[in-house]
Amino acid sequence: SRKPTRMPQGTFGWPILGELPPRSIHITKHLKNLKQKRGPIFTTKWGSHRMVVVTDYHLIKKAFNHPDIQGRPAFFTFELFSHFKNAGLVSSHGSVWTENRLFMLRHLRDLGMGKTALEDSIQQEAEMLVDHLDKTCVGKPAVMDHSINCAVVNVIWQMLASKRYGLNDEVMVRCSTRFEEELAICQGPMFLVNVFPWLAKLLPSIILNKVLQAEILYRNRDEIHLMFQQVIDDHMATLDPNNPRDVIDQLLLERAHRDAPDYLTPEDELDFKSLMGDMFFAGSETTTTTLRWMILYMAINTEIQAKVHKCLDEVVPKDRLPSLNERNQLQYVDAVLLEVMRVSSLAPISLLHATTEGVTFEGYDIPKGTVVLACAEMCHRDPAYWKHPDKFYPEHFLDDEGKLDGKKEGFLPFSIGRRQCLGESLARMELYLFSTAILQRFTIEPPEGVTLSTETDPSQIVTNVPLPYKVILKRRI
Numbered sequence: 392s393r394k395p396t397r398m399p400q401g402t403f404g405w406p407i408l409g410e411l412p413p414r415s416i417h418i419t420k421h422l423k424n425l426k427q428k429r430g431p432i433f434t435t436k437w438g439s440h441r442m443v444v445v446t447d448y449h450l451i452k453k454a455f456n457h458p459d460i461q462g463r464p465a466f467f468t469f470e471l472f473s474h475f476k477n478a479g480l481v482s483s484h485g486s487v488w489t490e491n492r493l494f495m496l497r498h499l500r501d502l503g504m505g506k507t508a509l510e511d512s513i514q515q516e517a518e519m520l521v522d523h524l525d526k527t528c529v530g531k532p533a534v535m536d537h538s539i540n541c542a543v544v545n546v547i548w549q550m551l552a553s554k555r556y557g558l559n560d561e562v563m564v565r566c567s568t569r570f571e572e573e574l575a576i577c578q579g580p581m582f583l584v585n586v587f588p589w590l591a592k593l594l595p596s597i598i599l600n601k602v603l604q605a606e607i608l609y610r611n612r613d614e615i616h617l618m619f620q621q622v623i624d625d626h627m628a629t630l631d632p633n634n635p636r637d638v639i640d641q642l643l644l645e646r647a648h649r650d651a652p653d654y655l656t657p658e659d660e661l662d663f664k665s666l667m668g669d670m671f672f673a674g675s676e677t678t679t680t681t682l683r684w685m686i687l688y689m690a691i692n693t694e695i696q697a698k699v700h701k702c703l704d705e706v707v708p709k710d711r712l713p714s715l716n717e718r719n720q721l722q723y724v725d726a727v728l729l730e731v732m733r734v735s736s737l738a739p740i741s742l743l744h745a746t747t748e749g750v751t752f753e754g755y756d757i758p759k760g761t762v763v764l765a766c767a768e769m770c771h772r773d774p775a776y777w778k779h780p781d782k783f784y785p786e787h788f789l790d791d792e793g794k795l796d797g798k799k800e801g802f803l804p805f806s807i808g809r810r811q812c813l814g815e816s817l818a819r820m821e822l823y824l825f826s827t828a829i830l831q832r833f834t835i836e837p838p839e840g841v842t843l844s845t846e847t848d849p850s851q852i853v854t855n856v857p858l859p860y861k862v863i864l865k866r867r868i
């Protein structure tokens with residue numbers, strides 16, 4: 392357990408155990424305590440994984456742009472979804488990752504991600520969502536149910552496969568509940584198998600499957616892959632090479648065998664399914680949870696909410712949904728949404744990277760296979776960058792003239808560098824269109840006598856999720 396001398400300051404901790412983060416303290420608080428003793432870049436070890444923690448914005452930017460810090464750690468839960476093969480996007484590395492990332496970026500751009508072509512489909516989902524909330528949540532304390540997730544998942548379905556499903560459709564229910572369940576299990580006891588990979592081989596299968604719930608992860612993965620397989624088969628049967636409809640058609644056109652467009656190699660089939668799974672996994676809970684944070688922060692900060700209502704009423708006619716056309720006139724609203732992302736820090740430690748070669752970084756030698764962790768939430772609360780780090784203060788993102796200043800140093804909700812979130816433009820567009828649709832229709836209030844809390848569950852270290860809450864929606868129009 393002794394660390395090489397030229398690694399950053401810190402220790403590998405106890406033999407076997409290393410320095411596992413305690414589950415009772417929030418991960419950012421734990422890492423902040425270590426930073427105070429060891430400095431802005433330090434060494435630690437979680438079980439079998441040696442780790443370098445980077446806490447400063449500029450150092451994170453430099454590290455995550457380094458060509459040899461673009462791998463992912465060999466975590467059981469990362470790799471299970473791609474059958475422990477180098478496939479898909481989120482957990483892949485090397486040429487598979489480069490090729491898949493370039494493919495996705497190119498075709499999402501062609502399909503209109505970040506531009507206005509997707510606006511119609513997001514607005515269609517936004518309308519369904521506000522109508523559903525209107526029927527189920529108005530006038531009484533209500534939980535924001537899975538309709539938000541459904542709307543977000545449908546946007547991804549439309550992009551990938553030109554499909555959309557109703558709220559109670561079996562595919563929709565399966566899709567949203569399975570991904571939610573996967574994320575919860577990955578952050579729960581299965582975390583132990585990530586940090587002690589040998590447990591997967593040593594533990595009796597009954598403990599691995601039942602106690603650590605690996606069985607559910609495998610079952611969900613297989614169910615999801617079967618669902619994707621059917622969609623791919625349908626696309627193969629109806630493909631028109633001159634008129635590609637969506638991302639799956641584009642994948643088939645590029646990868647299916649030229650002489651037999653209805654044949655894919657097993658490797659390509661797995662790659663397709665992993666890629667689809669990654670888009671849902673990375674793009675649904677993230678956006679949904681950020682919208683849940685938005686609703687919570689609006690219920691708590693009623694004066695700011697009133698200001699958002701005023702902006703919307705001045706700019707958007709009440710008989711239609713807000714659109715991207717008037718976004719430029721609603722810069723305060725965008726500042727509010729950026730502030731939601733800052734204070735909630737959905738991905739407090741971003742996604743873990745790993746070195747793919749031995750790296751010399753900031754005068755330190757970091758061996759190949761070292762995990763690199765970026766403290767995004769620490770940057771979001773760093774007084775060096777934020778006037779009121781612990782306050783909900785949209786003016787953080789406005790300049791002196793009230794104009795939006797979205798490219799702030801210290802702000803990295805979508806991470807930074809070569810693996811920066813691939814769906815950032817889509818996510819920003821969704822957050823804006825869904826949030827403005829909700830706020831145009833409703834006033835959000837806490838139930839009488841209830842003080843809403845922005846605390847998170849400290850045992851969830853991958854994402855900051857609000858504790859379950861109820862709010863009251865009041866119809867405005």
Ligand code: HEM
Binds near residue numbers: 480481673675737811
């Ligand atoms: C508010 C919403 C979202 C947040 C906060 C978010 C955040 C992140 C973060 C922190 C990463 C890790 C980047 C890294 O490893 O350095 C990431 C990666 C990724 N995100 Fe997002 N994301 C969001 C929405 C989306 C959406 C809508 C999609 C697509 C439908 C998406 C697709 C991806 C993919 C594919 C990756 C992996 C990129 C790679 O490994 O090269 N994300 N995201």
